[in-house]
Amino acid sequence: MTLDKIFQKREEAAASLAQVSYSLEEGGWGAVADQEYRHRPVIAPGGYRWCPREGQQLLLLHTGDGDLCAGAAAESRGLAPGEVEITGPGGSSILLRRDGAVVINGQLFPAPGGKEEG
Secondary structure, three states: OOHHHHOOOOOOOOEEEEEEEEEOOOOOEEEEOOOEEEOOOEOOOOOOOOOOOOOOEEEEEEEOOEEEEEEEOOOOOOOOOOOEEEEOOOOOEEEEOOOOOEEEOOEEEOOOOOOOOO
């Protein structure tokens, strides 16, 4: 099944894409899809906290226990398989490379015992 079929609006749809309409300093946010969604739980990997920012596209899951935000649309271009990049709204970033190196705001910290690559 293709993504366009998964996200077609249906009464029994289990998921939808929503556009964040507002995001507040204290962590509150709202998004619009087939209706407006406010104060929904955000699901993220353990140890990771995140507040959706205005303009982002979110994946909303509609469950028997209520609606929740399962994440935001993201680009994988420029990442090698298995790499993780965390970016902040001001341009800050942390890149966890597959060779064990860490790149913080463009500064490379080689993996212990690893060779520094460009």
